[in-house]
Amino acid sequence: MKKIILISVIGIFACSCKKSSSNPSTAVTETQVLTDFVQKLALPEYANLQVKATALNNAVLVLNASPTSANLAAAQQAWRDTRTAWETCEGFLFGPVEDFNYDPNTDTWPVDYHELDSLIANSPNLDVNVVQNLISSLRGYHPLEFILWGQSGNATVDSITAQQKQYMVALSQDILNNIDSLNYSWSATGGNFQKQVLLAGAGATRYTSHQDAFLAIVGAMSDICNEVGQQATGGKLYDPYSTRDSFQTESPFSHNSMADFKNNIIGAQDAYLGTYNGVQGASISNLVSANNISLDNTIKQQFTTAINALNNVNITFETAIFLQRTQLLSAMTALNTLQATLDGPLKVHIQTYVKD
């Protein structure tokens, strides 16, 4: 009797395996997924970031030359657009962006208010050469945000001083320089980091197997969910939430924090689904569904749930920590669940099935 049960169980397993792996819509190769990750996702996303950072730099130059309310609003919008592109790229934060400190050089938190005041008061010739040698808390998006919106979020063209304008021009140029270098480090004619992913397991020194490269991508996806949503010791949502303190929020002057968080998770979702800007490539999702449709569905569902939960916060983060605590808690819970799936079952799946 036991034997019969055993055999029938094996039979069921064998059947179910065959069924899912013969699904024609999910037949992708590992090489295809890595190639599309580079060509349809990473390279276009970094290229878009460069476009947005260039537009930001131009908008800041226009504002400097012609300080009108319309130009201030345009610069603020260009800043938001650059943040959207950057935070989306953070969904797969590995490779040159971490090797060469592009992240701390452009996105250090918190703003060093005290040093920033001293810098502006004491540096008559604030240009990009000065700014690129400053400590990271005086460079990047957040000091620029501080100037474009002001500490209380109510800057006007008249309230931005001449010194602040100089600093603003240097900051946006410094951001652009960093993004240029980051983009160049992936480019085939530059640092050619793309080769490390494209040739994973076929001569790349960084990723000596396909599995190695997939674990880097999945690890980065998991890390960003952790950074935003972790409750145990405080991700970007939890600290301001638990202390009810808006001094701890990510983009406090522009009130852009909720968008920052959402774009982080959308970036990770894109990396999983192999899609960016309407272009669909072979994806990790395809690879997973070939062997485990249920896991693939779970991950897709958990991404949707997390992004919806973030969308349910419909006021600024600085206000939501007082007024929409239930929604924030739901978002953190959804992110924790997603992160646990990425870090657990998805990693195990990659280790089990990606062998070459």
Added chain:
Amino acid sequence: MKKLSVIICMLVIISGAVKCRKANTVIPGDDANFDPRLLGGAATVFDISSASFSSPIPGLSAWNQHIHDLGDKIFSQAFVAAPAPYFGGLGPIFNNTSCTNCHHNDGIGIPTFGTSSSSLLLRISIAGKDPFGGPNPAPGFGGQLQNIALFGVQPEAQVNITYIENYFTYPDGSIASLRTPTYVLTSPYIPLPTGYMISPRMAPAVVGMGLLENVPEATILAFQSANAAAGGAVKGHANYVYNPYTHQTELGRFGLKANTSSLQVQVATAFQQDMGITSYVQPQKSVHGQSQWSVVPDTTGTDIPDSILNAVTFYVRTLAVPARRNVTDAQVMQGEKLFTQLNCTSCHQPTMYTGVNETLPTLSHQRIHPYTDLLVHDLGVALADNRPDYQANGNEWRTTPLWGMGLLEKTNGTPYYLHDGRARTLEEAILWHDGEAHNTKNAFTQLPKSDRDAVIAFLQSL
């Protein structure tokens, strides 16, 4: 009957005791009974990503995990100038603004000065000793040069590095290029004292530190005795250093010259000297007593609360060691054999046991493979800093643990090796060895290329 059970009980206890003793003794050739991938014993994790140095040791309780995660967050947090709502206290003179900027992904860093990714600093001193037998601080500069400053304060000095490339030719005609750094101090805020000595230090990886802290002193001293008894070229010895918190002289294990005895002091001194941040263990600003002290006087109380220093120390203590890879690869196995035959293992001790740690069982009684003896050795004049640090003379450096070496490209992008990052490959690092390692290095250069590659392949598997 009672008697019998008492006897049985005693026998069990005795056999238990015997077993315990046995388990703590390294038996040569016994490796076959153990999984060679477990470099850190139970404190090993299987991770080959850029975060491979960043995992907590397995088996932490929920509360300990909480403290580890809190320490993790602070380790990567940028500090800012006071007054600030959060993370204030930076400077006024410092080398970098966060732990992670130097210890990139808990690994090493980049051998430059003054940028956010720079991981080099210079120690400085003059002839003589301080009251505790340590380096004699340079008047006005202290024991470490801070090359960045807040506004209104001048950096102690700027540092320029230049490299000279020299070619090394193997007996078989292959060539390697070795670069020798020179450091020039410019724009000192006051004149530098005559006869000052400097020592470059690149931030080391912080992996497996809790295990090294838990290696019994007797084990380290046994390595020293074995060196003495052998009477050969290898004469490594322990460094004994002052602990500013316990006010005792203790055996040094951390730092590139083994000049620090505990992780608590290591972390607190890094906060103080590298970032200017005070704590209950190092309560004075690094600028304390200098002429610029009046610009930014010591803060009332300390910059970080006791619990934060403790959490960061705990984080460093509870970082796991990544497992070895490719241990059954023929080339790697050949390299491992050569590593022993060349006598690299006389300093890079492969196997030892940790002592008892009741609160962290994962660190307790573990068979570990750090490839260090935690002793300081003379590595020759080419690597010398010519600056004594307690009992380590100007030629001596602590044997660097080799676990995790093969993952530095992952954690760091471009890996750099040795105390000042001069070596760009593991091969260069080997070729720089001299002094007590002279014969071993020479034997390595005599090997055919395929065997040299095997040694490198072995190191890459760590």
